[in-house]
Structure formats: C-alpha cells, structure tokens
Amino acid sequence: MFEFQVQSQCIHTRARVGCFYTPHGVVNTPRFMPVGTAATVKGVSSSQLAETGAEMVLANTFHLHLQPGEDVIAGAGGIHKFMGWDGPVLTDSGGFQVFSLSKLNRVDDRGVIFRSPRDGSEIELTPERAMEIQVSLGADVVMAFDQCPPFPASETDVEEACRRTHHWLDRCSKVLDNSGQALFGIVQGGCFKTLREQSANYISSFDLPGIAIGGVSVGEPVEQIHSIVRYLTPLLPVDRPRYLMGIGSLREIAIAVANGVDLFDCVLPTRLGRHGTALVRGERWNLRNARFRNDHRPLDESCSCLACTNHTRAYLHHLIRSDEILGLTLLSIHNLSHLLRFTNAMGKAIRSGCFAEDFAPWNKHSSASHTW
Known part of the structure; x- marks a missing residue:
C-alpha cells in the first residue's frame, strides 16, 4: 500500500x-x-x-x-x-x-x-x-x-x-x-x-x-x-x-x-501571509509598505497563483492596510505556491542534471539568484 x-x-x-x-x-x-x-x-x-x-x-x-x-x-x-x-x-x-x-x-x-x-x-x-x-x-x-x-x-x-x-x-x-x-x-x-x-x-x-x-x-x-x-x-x-x-x-x-x-x-508561509508578508523570489515583502500603494504590477510576474494572476501589488496593499480577510488569504495562497514551486523546480533540476549548478550553491552559503 x-x-x-x-x-x-x-x-x-x-x-x-x-x-x-x-x-x-x-x-x-x-x-x-x-x-x-x-x-x-x-x-x-x-x-x-x-x-x-x-x-x-x-x-x-x-x-x-x-x-x-x-x-x-x-x-x-x-x-x-x-x-x-x-x-x-x-x-x-x-x-x-x-x-x-x-x-x-x-x-x-x-x-x-x-x-x-x-x-x-x-x-x-x-x-x-x-x-x-x-x-x-x-x-x-x-x-x-x-x-x-x-x-x-x-x-x-x-x-x-x-x-x-x-x-x-x-x-x-x-x-x-x-x-x-x-x-x-x-x-x-x-x-x-x-x-x-x-x-x-x-x-x-x-x-x-x-x-x-x-x-x-x-x-x-x-x-x-x-x-x-x-x-x-x-x-x-x-x-x-x-x-x-x-x-x-x-x-x-x-x-x-x-x-x-x-x-x-x-507553518511559515501561512503565518507570514496572515501578517501581510509575501515571499517573492526568496525575499520577504511587507505589503503594508507604502511603496506598493501605486504599484499596479503583479506581485510576482513568474507566479501563476490566484494572487499573482488576478490582482496587483496595489490591490494587495489596499487589502492588507484595510484589514480585509481576502488579503491574508491571497498572500497565504501565494506563499504556499512559492514554496511548492521551489520544491518542484528542484525536482526538475535533479532530473535534468543541473541541481548542483542551480540550487546546491546555497549549500556553500552563496546568495546566488536562481531561476525557478
């Protein structure tokens, strides 16, 4: 079984x-x-x-x-x-x-x-x-x-x-x-x-x-x-x-x-989401920050989650600043998608033989950017 x-x-x-x-x-x-x-x-x-x-x-x-x-x-x-x-x-x-x-x-x-x-x-x-x-x-x-x-x-x-x-x-x-x-x-x-x-x-x-x-x-x-x-x-x-x-x-x-x-x-991805924080390309973005007020781009252009395909950073900023439950849900969905995309990408890299080049540099404490 x-x-x-x-x-x-x-x-x-x-x-x-x-x-x-x-x-x-x-x-x-x-x-x-x-x-x-x-x-x-x-x-x-x-x-x-x-x-x-x-x-x-x-x-x-x-x-x-x-x-x-x-x-x-x-x-x-x-x-x-x-x-x-x-x-x-x-x-x-x-x-x-x-x-x-x-x-x-x-x-x-x-x-x-x-x-x-x-x-x-x-x-x-x-x-x-x-x-x-x-x-x-x-x-x-x-x-x-x-x-x-x-x-x-x-x-x-x-x-x-x-x-x-x-x-x-x-x-x-x-x-x-x-x-x-x-x-x-x-x-x-x-x-x-x-x-x-x-x-x-x-x-x-x-x-x-x-x-x-x-x-x-x-x-x-x-x-x-x-x-x-x-x-x-x-x-x-x-x-x-x-x-x-x-x-x-x-x-x-x-x-x-x-x-x-x-x-x-x-519990990290949903806990961060409930506090208005998004995981984007390995960074943590506080969507309460005023820099997102007029930013009408997707949260993460490379992500196909509900938050990124249907809403903008400005809208997510508005929801979080307004204490709207939808904002916390959308960020939680995005953060979960972020980690799942990451583990999926590692699996693909292992299969294609490029894991050591694309992901293992983290094992050497590198801050290298990864395309996933």
Whole structure:
C-alpha cells in the first residue's frame, strides 16, 4: 500500500527525486507539505490549496483531539471527508506539543499529562492513545509519539528523551499493526552526533515506511540543523522517504534536499501571509509598505497563483492596510505556491542534471539568484 521509489539522483550531491505512493495518491518528492493543524490550512480552502500544487497536508492529533474530537471526524468518514481534501494526509502525533506546551505538561515513561490550553482540564496522551486517535482520524501517514527536547538541553536530558522516544515507538508500532496506515518513526538526539546515530539506527531497525528527522527548528542555530542533516541522512534507509520536520525557508530546504531529504513542512508561509508578508523570489515583502500603494504590477510576474494572476501589488496593499480577510488569504495562497514551486523546480533540476549548478550553491552559503 505504501511504497517509495527513487526515480533520479544528482551525481554531485545526495539530492534525489522520488514518488511516495499512498492510498489517497502519489506524493512527488522533494515536496513541501502545507500545515493544516486543525484540519484546515489557515485561511485557505481545500480547493484553493489544491491549486497551489500541494499534494500532502498535515494535521495535528493533539489539537483535533481537543476540538472537535476524533469521534466527530470518524463519524464524518475520516479526516479527508471532514476537511474536503482527497489527497494524502499526515497527522503529527502530538509529540511536538510535549515541547511547545512544556509549561502545561508533565512527562514520564507512560506518556504525557497535559493541562488543556482550552479549559485547564487534564489530558493524558500516551503512545497508545496517540495511535488510537490517529487511527480514528484516518490519516494516510501517522507519526510516532516522541519526546522532542528543547534547545539548549544537556546531553543527559537529550539521552533520556531519546530513550523515551525509542520506548514509545515500540509501543506505537504494536498498536498500529494492520491499521492500513503508514507509521513514520522520528529520529531524535539534539545536537549530539552519538545520540543521533544511535537514534537513527534504532528507528531504522523497525523497517517503517518512512523516517522523520525531529528535534530541529526548536531554537538552535540554522548551521546546527545543516550539520544534523548532513550527518544523519547517510545513516537512514535509502528506499524510504526522509521527512525533515518544521523547516520552511528556501535556503534550509535547498541544503536539506542537497543532503538527501524528501519531505518538509512548516507553518511559515501561512503565518507570514496572515501578517501581510509575501515571499517573492526568496525575499520577504511587507505589503503594508507604502511603496506598493501605486504599484499596479503583479506581485510576482513568474507566479501563476490566484494572487499573482488576478490582482496587483496595489490591490494587495489596499487589502492588507484595510484589514480585509481576502488579503491574508491571497498572500497565504501565494506563499504556499512559492514554496511548492521551489520544491518542484528542484525536482526538475535533479532530473535534468543541473541541481548542483542551480540550487546546491546555497549549500556553500552563496546568495546566488536562481531561476525557478
């Protein structure tokens, strides 16, 4: 049911093009995956999302458990029908909330007790419960419940988080047998190479359909992210998709692809859109700026998204300055299209043999302009 095929590789880097087959369609890699935490990519409808070129969408187990509840989504026929999206869906396990809501939880080997951010009630999330919720949601890909340590953290604390993550994966895998869903394990280990290697070897031993690199983008310098990815990818199975969690900037994506990563997700494009910022040729443009008031050109002449083909910079500036919801939606659509165009262009460059020339210069900290 789940298969990953590597179709082309760059001879000068580890970059590769692949196809990940799921029950709801094929995901062509390298690929950026929009984040729809609450079964919606904020401000964007499912049909608008499809037009950006998105193929797989993320949702979050913890937040959907709080509202509306997995029973409601199961009653609708699963998350695909509930949100009106017929492509593949990946659900995070709630493990990231162990990190992001650390002031509202307590952790032990059994699992995590959260203090609900909604009403203050106690919620227990164990590996078994996280899997049961994800089965009810009906996602194609489900993530193992893990402990994501903060940055900075001592080697002892990170080692303990790794031990717990490995123990929890063993429990997750037993629950998910015969569910018809693909379980991805998550490699932890912080910035400690020995722990990363131990975690990669342990997670790989489960022979899962895919593996994620977690515990990055939690406050560490970006060069640490690059170092972790460069070190880890040769340790991971070559015939399984590799998913770098929480990365959404062009430079970091390009460097990760050059090192053999296939999938990415980040809230950045829609978060920037909701704050009036557009991604244009790798730059961030604040559309509130007065310089756009009489600029009647498309936002990005090379982009075919809804915002760029139907509206001008002046109109988008007007919407943002007027606090019109449409402006935030249009910028979110554009920003998503921007990242998806970028990953598509990298795939084409890998196939044509020019990835090292057109994109890998980012790996050398170059500010070279790329035509994509």
